[in-house]
Amino acid sequence: MALDRWPLPDDSARGIARPREETCYAVRFAAADLWGSGDHTVTVDLWESYLDRP
């Protein structure tokens, strides 16, 4: 799920007055892929620059 452009936490956390803005994605992982077990999912918000191109 792609969300709006949103201030990059790496900048906001440093108190930068005009933080960079990037598209933020809510990315859903299967627990089994993260931990090797579990039938639930875990969704985390990832900004564009956190993601690698496959």
Added chain:
Amino acid sequence: MTGHDDLPAAARARRLEERLIAAGLASDEEIDEFLTKLYANASPVNGARMAARAWTDPRYRDLLLSDGNAAAADVGFDELSYQLRVVANSDQVHNVIVCTLCSCYPVSLLGPSPGWYKSFAYRSRTVREPRAVLAEFGLTLPDTVRIRVWDSTSEARYMVLPMRPAGTGALDAGQLAALVTRNGLIGTAPV
């Protein structure tokens, strides 16, 4: 050596405040003013009203699930400093929110966060074994219900829209709102 984890949270917070004040970064008055503003009108009653309205008004439900900030503004919270996302429970999906990093959470809509929400145990275990964590809260979900865990950040905070309990057809919005608990809005209770 005494680790910071051995200190009660309030004492740890006070030490941090003292460091900020000593460094000239903030005064006691400024900290108090910030906290007063943060907690003014902050109550799970607000989130409960939004949930109850979504149960009775399909258009509001659509707004709540597609644009949480607009739905919050509609009930008077037009200055949320974060993106609000509301996720709906169904008989097939149960949602639960956590902040694995710290304790991010929509304070104005849910009230001050409970101590357990900030605990390391809740933050670490909810993403690993949510079914077991929920069972410890007294919420045992059938195996057929899928669990979705949402990890909040400072920028994006989640609220759960619980399912409307059966047999509540005759209740008005106020009575429905009274059924909704803070834990229901976090996802650790059915409603």
